[in-house]
Amino acid sequence: MAIAAFFEDEQVVLIDDFPTGIIPGRNHVEVDYIGTEMTVHIDGVKVLSAAPLKIQQGDAGFGAGGSGSGVTDVRFDNFTVRLP
Numbered sequence: 001m002a003i004a005a006f007f008e009d010e011q012v013v014l015i016d017d018f019p020t021g022i023i024p025g026r027n028h029v030e031v032d033y034i035g036t037e038m039t040v041h042i043d044g045v046k047v048l049s050a051a052p053l054k055i056q057q058g059d060a061g062f063g064a065g066g067s068g069s070g071v072t073d074v075r076f077d078n079f080t081v082r083l084p
Contacts, residue, residue: 003040003048014040014048029062 003015023043030041037051060081064074 005038014038014050 004011004013006012027042028044032039032041035051036054037049039046039050040048062076062079064076
């Protein structure tokens with residue numbers, strides 16, 4: 001699993017491999033973007049804290065893709081965007 005963001009149509013990889021201590025499978029992912037700081041938690045474990053980011057507006061979403069070495073089965077539910 002990797003986590004990437006798109007800034008001004010350019011992809012920036014934030015995490016390029018599954019963080020240690022996180023078991024691939026059914027995971028709860030939480031992304032907080034407050035002020036100029038982005039924090040990512042997977043199953044309650046903070047895996048990323050990035051700042052300062054200068055994003056004032058834009059879109060939010062999740063996507064999935066495979067490495068070409070098999071089947072990728074990904075499901076998303078309960079996706080919510082709200083003002084802090």
